[in-house]
Every structure is written in C-alpha cells, then in structure tokens.
Amino acid sequence: MTYAQAGVDIDAGDRMVDLIAPLAQRTFSPRVMGDLGGFAGLFRLDYNEKLFRHNYREPVLIGCTDGVGTKVKVAIAMNRVDTVGIDCVAMNVNDLICCGGEPLFFLDYIGTNKLTPQRMADIVKGVSDGCVQAGCALLGGETAEMPDIYQDDDFDLAGFAVGVVERKKIIDGRSVEAGDSVIALASDGLHSNGFGLARKVLLGPGRYDVDAAPAELEGASVGQAMLAPTRIYVKSVLDVLARYRVKHVVKAMAHITGGGLEGNLPRVLPAGLTARVRRASWQIPPIFRLIQAKGPVDETEMFKVFNMGIGFVMVVAAAFAKSIMSQLRRSGERCWELGRIKKGGPELEWV
Numbered sequence: 001m002t003y004a005q006a007g008v009d010i011d012a013g014d015r016m017v018d019l020i021a022p023l024a025q026r027t028f029s030p031r032v033m034g035d036l037g038g039f040a041g042l043f044r045l046d047y048n049e050k051l052f053r054h055n056y057r058e059p060v061l062i063g064c065t066d067g068v069g070t071k072v073k074v075a076i077a078m079n080r081v082d083t084v085g086i087d088c089v090a091m092n093v094n095d096l097i098c099c100g101g102e103p104l105f106f107l108d109y110i111g112t113n114k115l116t117p118q119r120m121a122d123i124v125k126g127v128s129d130g131c132v133q134a135g136c137a138l139l140g141g142e143t144a145e146m147p148d149i150y151q152d153d154d155f156d157l158a159g160f161a162v163g164v165v166e167r168k169k170i171i172d173g174r175s176v177e178a179g180d181s182v183i184a185l186a187s188d189g190l191h192s193n194g195f196g197l198a199r200k201v202l203l204g205p206g207r208y209d210v211d212a213a214p215a216e217l218e219g220a221s222v223g224q225a226m227l228a229p230t231r232i233y234v235k236s237v238l239d240v241l242a243r244y245r246v247k248h249v250v251k252a253m254a255h256i257t258g259g260g261l262e263g264n265l266p267r268v269l270p271a272g273l274t275a276r277v278r279r280a281s282w283q284i285p286p287i288f289r290l291i292q293a294k295g296p297v298d299e300t301e302m303f304k305v306f307n308m309g310i311g312f313v314m315v316v317a318a319a320f321a322k323s324i325m326s327q328l329r330r331s332g333e334r335c336w337e338l339g340r341i342k343k344g345g346p347e348l349e350w351v
Contacts, residue, residue: 007147012115016143019121023128027138031104041139043105045164058167062101066091067158070195071227076153077203077210078223081119084157085126086133087192090230092161093134094255094312097237098268099172101165103136109158110143113150123157126229134234136161169241173252173268173315180251180341181321182265182275186334187311189287191230193258194305198226201295216290225287233312236331240314240324249324252315256307263304265313266347274345275315277338285309315341 003010021036033042046055068087075084085108093103108127110120120143131138150156190198202208202222210223217225233255241250252268265275288309292302302308316324321337328335342349 007114008145009115012117013143013145016115016117016120019117020124023121023124024138024140027106027128027131027136029137032137032139036140041105041107041137043137043139043162045104056164056166059164060101060167060170062096062099062161062163062165064092064095064161064163065158066095067156068192070199071190071192072155072157073199074195074203074210074223074226076155078227080227081155082122082126083227083229085123085128086130086229086232087126088157088159089127089130089134089136089161090232091192091257092159093130093136093163093232093234094230095257096161096163097234098253098255099165100169100241100250100253101163102238103134103161103163103234105137105139105162106131106134107139107160108141109160110141110155111146111150112143112155113145113147113152115143115145123155127159130229130232133232135238136163169248171248171250171253174270175248176251176268176270176273176315176341178273178341178343179318180315181318182277182338182340183314183316183321183325183328183335184282184310184338185233185236185312185314185328186231186282187256187285187307187309188231189228189285190226191257191307191311193307195226197295197297197305198291201291201297202226207294214290216286216293218286225290231311233333236328236333237312237314239331240327243327244320247320249317249320250314251317254313256310256313258305260303260306260308261310261313262348268315269341269347273341273343274347274349275338276340276342276345276349276351279350281336281338282309310338313338 031044208222213221254264
C-alpha cells in the first residue's frame with residue numbers, strides 16, 4: 001500500500017510547488033528574506049537601505065484570518081477558480097486596514113479532495129493577484145489533500161494576514177464625535193458574504209443556471225455576477241492615511257461583511273453615538289435586487305446578510321470629507337457621503 005493509493009499524491013504536490021513559486025515571488029518586496037521552500041517565511045519589519053528606509057518607532061503587529069466560504073461552490077460550478085484567491089486576500093486585508101495598519105504578508109491554506117497541480121496553481125494565482133493589489137507578500141501557504149474530507153471537485157480556501165501600525169496612529173474609533181461624516185466606498189457586488197442564502201435563492205432547484213443572464217443583471221450571467229471578486233481597498237485607504245500624517249482626521253473604519261452595514265458600522269462607534277444613514281444616498285446594485293425578488297427575501301433580512309453595495313466605510317472629520325472623497329475617487333473608488341454621526345439613538349438610524 002502506498003500513500004498515492006490512499007488518495008494523497010506527494011509527487012503532484014511537488015509539481016504544484018514548481019507552478020506556484022513564481023506566483024509567490026512576484027509579490028516579494030525587499031523586506032522578504034530568503035526563497036520559498038523553507039519551513040517558514042522570513043520578513044523584515046524594519047529595514048535601513050536608503051532607497052527603502054521604513055523603520056518604526058513603536059510598531060504594533062496586526063493579525064487577521066478569514067476564508068471565502070461557499071463562494072467556492074460557485075467557482076467550482078463555473079469551472080473558474082482563479083478569482084476566489086483575490087476574495088481570500090481581500091477578506092483579510094480589508095479587515096486589517098480598519099485599525100490604520102498596512103498589510104505586510106499573507107499565508108494561504110487550501111484543503112482539497114484531489115491535488116491537481118494546475119488547478120491549485122490557478123487558485124494561488126488569484127491569491128497572488130490579491131497580494132499584488134494589497135501590496136503585501138505571499139510568504140507561504142499550505143495545501144492539504146484530504147479525499148476523506150472533501151468530495152469530488154470540492155476545495156476550501158482560507159487565509160491569514162499580518163500587518164503593522166505605528167502605535168500612535170492606531171485607529172480605534174475612540175475619537176469619533178457627533179457631527180463627523182460617514183463616507184461609503186462602493187462594493188463590487190456580493191463580495192464573499194451571504195453565499196449560503198444567495199446560492200439557495202439563485203442556484204437552487206427550479207432557479208437559475210450559472211450561465212443564465214436575466215435582464216436584471218444587465219448583460220452579466222448569474223455566475224459572473226456572483227463570482228465578481230471582493231474589492232480590495234488597501235491602497236486607496238492607505239493613500240488617504242498617508243496624506244494626513246499629523247492630523248488624525250480619519251477616526252474609524254469598518255469593512256462591511258457578514259452582518260451588513262447594521263452589523264459592522266456600529267462596532268467602531270463609541271457608546272452613546274449612532275450613525276444617521278441616508279438610505280437614498282445610493283442605488284442598490286442589481287444582484288441584490290435579483291436575490292430579494294427571487295427569494296423572496298425581506299429587505300430587513302437583505303440588509304442583515306449582505307453589504308447591499310457598500311464594501312467599506314470611513315468615519316472622518318466633517319471638514320475633510322469632501323477632500324477625502326476627492327482623493328478616493330482619484331484612486332478609482334466610487335464613494336459618497338452616507339450620513340453623519342449623532343448622539344444617542346439606536347445603533348444605526350435610517351433616514
């Protein structure tokens with residue numbers, strides 16, 4: 001009896017490593033030490049070269065972990081697995097920057113029924129693309145072939161991000177006050193939350209095929225709309241923070257994921273304050289309206305489960321809101337003033 005006969009192909013794992021090595025190396029910066037293939041990756045927090053000098057006085061490390069959830073089922077149905085890696089990176093680094101830090105490096109984990117080298121390389125290509133967008137290094141990862149756990153073409157994908165922030169620049173929401181402006185940054189669709197409900201409504205028996213293109217989606221297929229990668233906000237947000245190195249005008253940030261706006265924005269607000277949100281300030285994207293209509297799903301449930309078109313929120317000093325939005329738009333973001341902070345009231349007040 002051999003390991004391969006038991007369902008685990010070590011040789012396929014070696015071939016996969018050869019395919020993914022260039023995908024990781026393209027994300028490396030001068031802070032990465034050594035090559036791939038060791039038992040752990042090495043990353044310099046500080047470095048003194050004149051060209052790349054970036055030393056910290058009081059660094060605080062940040063750690064995040066998250067996965068893609070059942071969005072991988074849509075990727076499998078579409079036979080396109082090269083974008084969910086972007087989602088995996090995004091779900092982590094968008095969380096990480098909420099405290100004002102920068103992502104340093106990323107690690108991935110793939111569990112699968114059968115290790116097919118090219119398919120695994122396609123998944124890691126998405127991770128590599130996400131790391132390039134986020135400006136962090138893909139320092140390593142793990143691929144586990146477990147035929148007794150995963151069936152047929154199934155796989156699972158999770159990630160782990162580490163970042164750093166100067167202690168005096170940590171953004172924790174404590175300075176938020178009444179009158180501050182709430183800025184919304186648009187999502188690119190479902191991102192990576194609520195897929196248990198979205199799949200049940202759109203792809204269940206008697207529903208759509210992934211290739212169906214209902215008029216509501218304006219030319220996109222159901223599968224394409226569901227598989228659109230999670231938007232990575234890192235560079236746009238860090239550019240804003242870099243512009244205000246002395247003035248602390250960005251007071252709180254929230255990544256709008258599971259729980260929607262109502263479940264995430266209040267998490268970064270001090271007790272006694274609420275966000276007064278203007279519902280008419282944005283148009284809900286078609287994919288959400290399609291899910292709501294086909295369910296049918298109550299609108300309250302929709303806002304509880306999905307981002308509804310808002311992927312990230314910044315709470316900023318009102319006097320700087322227009323300038324910050326202009327900078328975000330120059331970075332390619334679609335953004336608008338969502339509302340204002342006020343005293344008292346419920347956790348989130350809709351007007």
